[in-house]
Amino acid sequence: MAAAGLLALVALASIAIGAKELTLAQVWHGLFQSTGSYGDVVVDERLSRTVLGLLVGAALGLAGAVLQALTRNPLADPGLLGINAGASAAVVTAMTFFGVSSVSGYVWFAFAGAAAVGALVWFLGGSRGATPVRLALAGTAISAALYGYLQAVMITDDAALGKMRFWTVGSLATATDTTILQVLPFLGAGMVLALLLARPLNAVEMGDDTARALGANLNRTRALSMLAATLLCGAATAACGPIVFVGLMVPHVVRSFTGPDLRWILPYAAVLSPVLLLGSDVVGRIVARPAELQVGVVTAVIGGPVFILLVRRRRTAQL
Amino acid sequence: MRTVRKTTPDTSAPAAAAGTARPLGRALRAPGGLSLRLDARALAVVAALLLAALTASVLLIGTGDFPISAGDVLRTLVGGGDRGQEFIVRELRLPRVLVGLLVGASLGLAGALFQSVTRNPLGSPDVLGLSAGATAGALVMIVLFSGSAAAVTGGALVGGLATGLAIYLLAWKQGVHGYRLVLVGIGVSAVVTAVNGYLITKADFVDAARAVVWMTGSLNGRDWTQVWPLLALFAVLLPLVLSQARGLRMLEMGDDVSYALGVRVERVRLVLMVSAVLLTAAATAACGPVTFVALTAPQLARRLTRSPGPNLVPSLCMGATLLVTADWAAQRLFGADQLPVGVVTGVLGGLYLLWLLVTERRAGRI
Amino acid sequence: MNRLSAETVTLAYDQRVIAEKLSVEIPDNSFTVIVGPNACGKSTLLRALSRMLRPSEGRVLLDGQVIQSMPAKKVARTLGLLPQSAVAPDGITVGDLVGRGRYPHQGLLRQWSAEDERVVRESMARTGVAELAERYVDELSGGQRQRVWIAMALAQQTPLLLLDEPTTYLDIQHQIDVLDLCAELHEEQGRTLVAVLHDLNHAARYATHLIALREGRVVAEGAPSDIVTAELVEEVFGLRCQVIEDPETGTPLVVPAARAARARTKADATTAP
Numbered sequence: 025m026a027a028a029g030l031l032a033l034v035a036l037a038s039i040a041i042g043a044k045e046l047t048l049a050q051v052w053h054g055l056f057q058s059t060g061s062y063g064d065v066v067v068d069e070r071l072s073r074t075v076l077g078l079l080v081g082a083a084l085g086l087a088g089a090v091l092q093a094l095t096r097n098p099l100a101d102p103g104l105l106g107i108n109a110g111a112s113a114a115v116v117t118a119m120t121f122f123g124v125s126s127v128s129g130y131v132w133f134a135f136a137g138a139a140a141v142g143a144l145v146w147f148l149g150g151s152r153g154a155t156p157v158r159l160a161l162a163g164t165a166i167s168a169a170l171y172g173y174l175q176a177v178m179i180t181d182d183a184a185l186g187k188m189r190f191w192t193v194g195s196l197a198t199a200t201d202t203t204i205l206q207v208l209p210f211l212g213a214g215m216v217l218a219l220l221l222a223r224p225l226n227a228v229e230m231g232d233d234t235a236r237a238l239g240a241n242l243n244r245t246r247a248l249s250m251l252a253a254t255l256l257c258g259a260a261t262a263a264c265g266p267i268v269f270v271g272l273m274v275p276h277v278v279r280s281f282t283g284p285d286l287r288w289i290l291p292y293a294a295v296l297s298p299v300l301l302l303g304s305d306v307v308g309r310i311v312a313r314p315a316e317l318q319v320g321v322v323t324a325v326i327g328g329p330v331f332i333l334l335v336r337r338r339r340t341a342q343l
Numbered sequence: 344m345r346t347v348r349k350t351t352p353d354t355s356a357p358a359a360a361a362g363t364a365r366p367l368g369r370a371l372r373a374p375g376g377l378s379l380r381l382d383a384r385a386l387a388v389v390a391a392l393l394l395a396a397l398t399a400s401v402l403l404i405g406t407g408d409f410p411i412s413a414g415d416v417l418r419t420l421v422g423g424g425d426r427g428q429e430f431i432v433r434e435l436r437l438p439r440v441l442v443g444l445l446v447g448a449s450l451g452l453a454g455a456l457f458q459s460v461t462r463n464p465l466g467s468p469d470v471l472g473l474s475a476g477a478t479a480g481a482l483v484m485i486v487l488f489s490g491s492a493a494a495v496t497g498g499a500l501v502g503g504l505a506t507g508l509a510i511y512l513l514a515w516k517q518g519v520h521g522y523r524l525v526l527v528g529i530g531v532s533a534v535v536t537a538v539n540g541y542l543i544t545k546a547d548f549v550d551a552a553r554a555v556v557w558m559t560g561s562l563n564g565r566d567w568t569q570v571w572p573l574l575a576l577f578a579v580l581l582p583l584v585l586s587q588a589r590g591l592r593m594l595e596m597g598d599d600v601s602y603a604l605g606v607r608v609e610r611v612r613l614v615l616m617v618s619a620v621l622l623t624a625a626a627t628a629a630c631g632p633v634t635f636v637a638l639t640a641p642q643l644a645r646r647l648t649r650s651p652g653p654n655l656v657p658s659l660c661m662g663a664t665l666l667v668t669a670d671w672a673a674q675r676l677f678g679a680d681q682l683p684v685g686v687v688t689g690v691l692g693g694l695y696l697l698w699l700l701v702t703e704r705r706a707g708r709i
Numbered sequence: 710m711n712r713l714s715a716e717t718v719t720l721a722y723d724q725r726v727i728a729e730k731l732s733v734e735i736p737d738n739s740f741t742v743i744v745g746p747n748a749c750g751k752s753t754l755l756r757a758l759s760r761m762l763r764p765s766e767g768r769v770l771l772d773g774q775v776i777q778s779m780p781a782k783k784v785a786r787t788l789g790l791l792p793q794s795a796v797a798p799d800g801i802t803v804g805d806l807v808g809r810g811r812y813p814h815q816g817l818l819r820q821w822s823a824e825d826e827r828v829v830r831e832s833m834a835r836t837g838v839a840e841l842a843e844r845y846v847d848e849l850s851g852g853q854r855q856r857v858w859i860a861m862a863l864a865q866q867t868p869l870l871l872l873d874e875p876t877t878y879l880d881i882q883h884q885i886d887v888l889d890l891c892a893e894l895h896e897e898q899g900r901t902l903v904a905v906l907h908d909l910n911h912a913a914r915y916a917t918h919l920i921a922l923r924e925g926r927v928v929a930e931g932a933p934s935d936i937v938t939a940e941l942v943e944e945v946f947g948l949r950c951q952v953i954e955d956p957e958t959g960t961p962l963v964v965p966a967a968r969a970a971r972a973r974t975k976a977d978a979t980t981a982p
């Protein structure tokens with residue numbers, strides 16, 4: 025309940041606060057008695073932005089929790105493992121070389137990129153023998169390679185530079201109702217799948233042998249988890265660019281009060297991740313007025329220290 | 344941590360007794376207890392790499408809008424060319440090649456140091472956020488101050504050093520453990536990369552284009568003013584690093600074993616990390632964050648020498664060879680100064696990662 | 710005055726105190742074995758004796774000097790340690806690994822002397838790994854690998870040698886193999902050996918001096934035949950047992966009491982007035 029209340033509060037803040045200052049009365053007017061005035065248009069834009077933030081936040085939080093369980097790795101995060109970078113490289117390819125410009129067109133590229141990098145990181149990280157260090161390194165190395173590719177595209181194509189430099193930071197600012205409608209089915213499917221995976225993933229967390237002894241179908245669970253993570257990360261990235269650390273932080277916070285049961289972790293992560301994402305977005309709008317700081321930058325700046333704190337708290341043997 | 348594999352029972356061990364007569368270590372000994380360890384294969388590799396680097400350098404000097412044959416390049420270098428060639432070779436292309444050689448050597452050496460300290464073939468300075476930090480420094484100069492080339496170089500240097508210091512301090516907890524260093528580096532890298540992205544969105548279009556070119560890493564237009572500081576730094580750091588190399592070899596066996604053998608673990612590590620950070624920051628300041636040279640050079644060198652240990656000198660030579668060859672390839676394939684060298688090393692790095700995926704996966708060495 | 714001792718040391722990791730005001734003497738030319746239940750501080754004590762861990766109070770003395778104040782290489786020529794966390798670098802050969810034990814005897818201008826070569830060969834011969842010199846360490850079995858590590862520690866040529874659980878992960882034949890090797894090093898070369906062992910019976914059979922720890926305190930120390938009694942085992946490990954004579958060596962042999970017998974005593978204890 026408290027979590028849902030918090031979410032509502034942040035969502036309201038996200039609508040009310042922005043580069044253009046509006047009174048609460050204006051916000052109310054825009055929300056419920058819209059007449060198309062300037063203030064109403066602002067509110068309408070912020071509404072789309074908030075809804076997208078809610079969806080993307082939930083998607084990243086769920087994806088993070090699923091990946092952490094799947095890899096048995098508390099430091100897993102779709103951004104850190106390079107999955108978001110894979111999706112964005114694919115989207116940039118689609119935009120630049122295939123002339124795809126609609127979200128519904130390039131979301132498929134995003135899926136392909138996310139899935140390909142996910143598989144690559146998993147193999148490069150040593151599959152079953154993967155340790156947190158190996159996975160994080162493999163993800164970072166692949167991100168670096170993809171980043172180099174993005175730069176090469178931006179150098180050779182001025183038009184790409186104009187668009188990409190905004191998109192690759194990760195921002196909610198370009199949200200429109202169409203974008204939301206186009207990614208909604210994929211995000212919805214991914215979320216339902218992730219929530220259904222809670223029980224089998226609980227078994228996977230016990231280790232391969234134990235899980236098998238408990239009668240879990242490991243391969244199916246793994247494949248479905250990858251599918252869920254791909255749907256969630258791919259669609260989220262297609263909608264607003266790569267965003268790091270949201271998927272890392274929230275499951276950790278949630279685990280501290282729910283314990284290790286994914287049946288509790290996943291729903292809480294789905295509710296609390298948007299709180300973080302929208303909160304970051306609001307912060308980004310406040311600190312850099314009249315311009316704004318993209319949400320991807322804010323989450324990275326908040327998430328980096330949290331990540332380092334987590335690393336420092338662990339004993340070296342567990343790395 | 345100890346890896347014990349349940350394989351081959353002792354009885355099946357084939358008697359490799361034939362080899363016992365061979366000395367365990369080859370050494371050059373002089374009266375008075377002087378002895379220097381020699382590894383014939385490593386020496387051969389170093390010689391071959393130096394030759395390759397020189398060849399690539401000569402070819403690179405000859406390449407451009409005004410092509411010069413290899414023979415003419417050599418003649419001009421020793422003072423025998425005509426006026427025009429003399430100007431092009433001495434003033435325009437030789438410094439560029441020297442910067443390339445020095446930057447490649449610095450990155451190769453820094454990569455070997457980082458990979459050895461972190462005990463991981465992916466633990467190189469570009470993955471751990473040092474290059475990103477140097478980039479942030481340069482971007483601040485380009486975007487916020489529209490700074491001159493010298494200001495950008497200075498910014499990159501400060502950014503790289505500050506990031507290195509931050510990573511070391513954040514990873515410090517009764518000593519710096521290799522794994523913690525890697526993960527903290529990755530965290531810092533993610534933050535700094537996001538900040539870099541933000542800085543680019545803040546820039547106007549011209550600055551953004553300049554920033555992106557800088558961020559790819561390029562040797563275009565490098566001159567003697569970049570050569571001298573790099574050379575001086577190298578002359579100081581190389582002997583320092585090599586004097587600690589034996590300690591570094593011991594560190595590969597774990598902190599406890601090296602400590603038991605009398606290695607001052609934290610001191611060796613601090614000296615080497617500081618050197619590696621300086622080398623990376625200086626190299627990045629000179630020609631932008633050329634990716635993946637630091638990652639691949641030590642690995643390739645190691646494969647050639649087939650020797651465990653940090654392989655510092657072979658990595659250094661490999662780095663120089665790689666960078667100059669990549670620049671030559673970039674000019675050859677895409678035309679003079681069309682694509683910066685960083686694009687080529689980036690592609691090479693990607694291929695290397697794939698290859699690593701195929702060959703190393705089963706060995707579980709990553 | 711013995712060469713190695715700890716004087717009222719307090720040992721702690723971060724804020725977690727493992728042992729307080731602990732004093733231990735390692736008798737010269739002994740084969741000392743430290744035993745105790747899990748987490749009693751035996752490995753921690755060994756780490757302190759080998760200066761891996763700096764005591765938060767008290768001091769460890771080597772030849773009358775505070776060990777931390779001595780030059781690192783000088784200590785490494787007097788005292789060797791085989792830790793549990795040893796990692797063989799990728800692609801290293803046995804000969805090369807054993808050769809690395811010569812580090813404290815080498816310098817920038819003295820990298821591989823004829824003496825180094827001789828000592829390394831001898832160490833490999835002693836531990837029976839001479840014929841493996843050209844093999845890669847990754848290819849060896851657990852028992853072979855452990856002998857290679859011991860060879861490396863031997864090449865260090867130290868009069869004192871500390872071993873942290875040298876028999877873990879080995880099967881029974883290789884455990885005995887390694888312990889026999891230790892006994893040989895002790896008897897024939899007069900080295901002082903200190904080992905942490907899990908198996909009380911191995912300790913009783915091989916040690917000349919036994920130190921029993923519980924919760925960071927020394928419960929008893931002395932020759933195994935003097936101190937290993939049913940009462941001591943119960944006090945240290947909380948296990949009821951009989952101590953009989955080892956039919957092979959005459960040393961004490963600990964035989965845990967049968968389950969029924971232990972259940973009876975528990976019942977007695979609870980119903981006692």
